[in-house]
Amino acid sequence: MREIEFDVVVKAVRDIIVHCGTDLPQDTYDALEEAMENEASPVSKEVIRQILENANIAKDEKRPLCQDTGLAVFFVKVGDEVKIKGGLLKDAINKGTEQGYTEAYLRASTCEPFSRANLKDTVGYNLPAIIHFDIVAGDKIDIEYAAKGGGSENVSRARVFPPAAGKDGIVEYVKEVISDAGGNPCPPITVGVGIGGTFEKAAISSKHALFRDIGSKNPDPEMDEMEQRILTEINKLGIGAMGMGGTKTALAVHIEANPCHIASLPVSVNVQCHSSRHTHITI
Amino acid sequence: MAQYSLTTPLSSEDTKKLKAGDTVLLNGTLFTARDAAHSRLVKLIEEGKELPFDIEGSVIYFVGPTPPKPGDPIGSAGPTTSYRMDSFSPTMLKNGSKGMIGKGKRSQEVKDACVEYDGIYFGATGGAGALLGKQITSAEVIAYPELGPEAVRKITVKDFPVTVINDTHGNDLYQMGREQYEVKD
Numbered sequence: 001m002r003e004i005e006f007d008v009v010v011k012a013v014r015d016i017i018v019h020c021g022t023d024l025p026q027d028t029y030d031a032l033e034e035a036m037e038n039e040a041s042p043v044s045k046e047v048i049r050q051i052l053e054n055a056n057i058a059k060d061e062k063r064p065l066c067q068d069t070g071l072a073v074f075f076v077k078v079g080d081e082v083k084i085k086g087g088l089l090k091d092a093i094n095k096g097t098e099q100g101y102t103e104a105y106l107r108a109s110t111c112e113p114f115s116r117a118n119l120k121d122t123v124g125y126n127l128p129a130i131i132h133f134d135i136v137a138g139d140k141i142d143i144e145y146a147a148k149g150g151g152s153e154n155v156s157r158a159r160v161f162p163p164a165a166g167k168d169g170i171v172e173y174v175k176e177v178i179s180d181a182g183g184n185p186c187p188p189i190t191v192g193v194g195i196g197g198t199f200e201k202a203a204i205s206s207k208h209a210l211f212r213d214i215g216s217k218n219p220d221p222e223m224d225e226m227e228q229r230i231l232t233e234i235n236k237l238g239i240g241a242m243g244m245g246g247t248k249t250a251l252a253v254h255i256e257a258n259p260c261h262i263a264s265l266p267v268s269v270n271v272q273c274h275s276s277r278h279t280h281i282t283i
Numbered sequence: 284m285a286q287y288s289l290t291t292p293l294s295s296e297d298t299k300k301l302k303a304g305d306t307v308l309l310n311g312t313l314f315t316a317r318d319a320a321h322s323r324l325v326k327l328i329e330e331g332k333e334l335p336f337d338i339e340g341s342v343i344y345f346v347g348p349t350p351p352k353p354g355d356p357i358g359s360a361g362p363t364t365s366y367r368m369d370s371f372s373p374t375m376l377k378n379g380s381k382g383m384i385g386k387g388k389r390s391q392e393v394k395d396a397c398v399e400y401d402g403i404y405f406g407a408t409g410g411a412g413a414l415l416g417k418q419i420t421s422a423e424v425i426a427y428p429e430l431g432p433e434a435v436r437k438i439t440v441k442d443f444p445v446t447v448i449n450d451t452h453g454n455d456l457y458q459m460g461r462e463q464y465e466v467k468d
């Protein structure tokens with residue numbers, strides 16, 4: 001058994017939150033630069049230029065990239081030979097989240113669903129974090145983190161299709177979701193598509209698909225082809241950066257597919273704005 | 284597509300010359316309000332009570348900033364999605380407000396109100412919170428401090444970059460831009 005101190009996890013989580021608040025990941029920055037070069041509309045080109053300038057200012061001056069600093073979302077793989085000394089792993093992640101959000105002057109955006117009362121003084125500053133756990137072999141903890149903003153989350157959707165809908169049905173559905181969303185999710189976007197599993201498995205897969213680096217290839221050639229096909233279709237919609245019209249609505253489409261029930265074809269579309277604050281660490 | 288520099292409060296003369304797609308650098312005072320604040324402001328108007336600021340010619344910025352770092356007037360401050368204000372904006376425009384800054388499409392009622400009351404819906408770059416926050420030189424909470432990031436703030440801006448989305452002539456940049464670049468099979 002490997003013992004990891006509770007505070008080691010707290011600090012690691014705090015550090016990635018502070019970093020992600022102000023530093024746009026390189027994969028996203030590079031993809032935006034490429035989009036700016038290839039964008040046909042001068043208005044959208046200027047929007048992407050501002051997005052890149054914003055990223056430079058945020059990094060240099062340690063200012064939050066966006067005022068919506070998101071809910072903290074984690075995918076955590078815990079090795080079966082790991083023991084946390086001094087507390088629960090979940091509590092350590094929440095504590096690190098609260099510390100990171102407070103210290104980096106990020107916004108507390110969690111609230112009670114009906115009264116809309118902010119939870120910062122009751123549950124904690126921007127708590128609770130959304131944590132998806134998995135148990136794997138080994139003596140390490142693997143943490144993937146993203147700050148997920150509301151604008152792009154609000155346009156996300158899931159639906160269970162009959163199996164006959166097939167690939168064509170999925171492509172049409174993703175197009176419809178993105179077309180209806182227009183400029184609301186702050187394009188250029190990344191589109192996560194979760195296919196198969198059950199209703200909730202598809203949704204979680206579509207979220208996890210967004211953690212993959214933009215520009216990385218799907219290892220499954222069939223899914224890779226489908227990603228390219230959907231990307232082309234989305235970019236034909238003409239939405240453009242911030243919806244102002246253009247050819248670079250999406251930077252990438254990422255698919256995660258799972259086995260599913262013989263009776264159903266669940267599909268979930270989770271949208272990520274250009275402020276794609278995500279990272280990955282191993283403890 | 285023209286470029287302008289305008290100082291608030293805006294007059295009908297200012298707004299009528301703007302066309303969807305024009306870029307504008309705004310200067311002067313803006314007031315911040317999101318859904319929670321809008322519902323309170325519109326209630327005051329309906330009850331005939333006084334608003335916490337002069338609405339005539341005002342430009343409302345839909346934003347909930349991050350907390351300021353020590354020494355800064357405000358934190359990051361980019362626009363929030365505007366449709367949540369759709370049910371309130373026509374009342375604001377009818378009562379003298381001349382502009383709104385946000386992101387994302389508006390309802391037909393808001394576009395109609397822009398035509399009827401010489402209002403403009405400006406788009407600012409969503410997610411450019413650090414860049415836009417830097418163009419804000421002062422900020423002061425003037426109402427509803429209990430709403431936290433959603434409180435009404437009076438802010439001063441310098442060369443704050445926006446694009447005209449909906450103009451006083453009924454044009455919509457989101458529609459125009461999309462039609463221009465849409466590829467139909």
Ligand code: SF4
Nearest residue numbers: 066149151186273410
């Ligand atoms: S959608 Fe993303 S970039 Fe746009 S305001 Fe929300 S968090 Fe910021």
